Amino acid sequence: MTKEPPNWVVLKECAEELTHRGLTPFTRQQLITAVQSRFPDRSESSLNPMIQGMTINLKGGAPGGIGKEVFRSVGRGVFELRPQSARPHGAPDVSTTAREPARKQYSVVPSAPTPTNDLRPLILVSCVKSKRNQPAIAEDLYTSAWFVKAKRFAKAHGEQWFILSAKYGLVEPECVLEPYELTLNELRIAERREWAERVMQALRPRLVPGRHVILLAGSRYREFLMQHIEQHGCHVEAPLASIAGLGPQQN
Incomplete structure (x- = not known):
């Protein structure tokens, strides 16, 4: 049976994926949703302390295998991936891109059609x-x-x-x-x-x-x-x- 990666690895991978898609900065909820889309059993109560523990300018949080060099808080509940996050000796390299991510200032509202019976206010x-x-x-x-x-x-x-x-x-x-x-x-x-x-x-x-x-x-x-x-x-x-x-x- 393949061992599932720890929370800190998945959080970093998902943050890199969001950044690669241009969603930077991203919200705490966007990051948690990205993790849960891959691992539905990962609860917010387990992910939130880890996010805190991986953010360089926030105190506290759960200790992980990579330290507080991964994220930077740029607003209440808003984060960005640090360009060169530290990686402890022996830890796997989960970086998906070496280039500086392009910043996206806003998210365009998706144009998915509304069901024809949707009369909600x-x-x-x-x-x-x-x-x-x-x-x-x-x-x-x-x-x-x-x-x-x-x-x-x-x-x-x-x-x-x-x-x-x-x-x-x-x-x-x-x-x-x-x-x-x-x-x-x-x-x-x-x-x-x-x-x-x-x-x-x-x-x-x-x-x-x-x-x-x-x-x-x-x-x-x-x-x-x-x-x-x-x-x-x-x-x-x-x-x-x-x-x-x-x-x-x-x-």
Whole structure:
């Protein structure tokens, strides 16, 4: 019977695979999911301490066979693979590539079609100006009180929600973004039309007649999106004024 590799080996291999695919930095959950896709019996409770123990700028964690030279934390729950992680004498070389990985700043929302009977509420929340100063998963990148309230509403009332980013378009809450300085208020009307078309390319497969779409966004984010969404037979609502404690979009 072939002996299964220890957690530290699998974590490093999966981190290298994510990096090779351009998913860098990656979230803790993305790394754990990658491990569990290969070894479903590896629990989060066993992997989390090992990730901590393999991260050079985090204290504590479970000791492994490679030390704390593998990962670097670049944000809350966000990591990157160090270019030249140390390898103890006698440990197997699990490196899959020697070249410096290309950094991918964001993950494009996959365009997998939505089942035709999927009428679950879909909530779209606009980005805001106030952000963290380091990479983070999208739902944690934006820091204004308004966004925090909008996110809380989206999680409580929507089966599915996305962020409308002025720079990246339609963004999954769990994808990693670099901080940026851009709002639709700074764009010309032609550029805002182009942005709306880009969002619709990713959103269109998820729109089916009768689906309820809630837009938690200011007028610049809604102006061209609403008509496009309604043309797909969806019921569109922009209830900022009617949601207690939320009100108009604020940065």
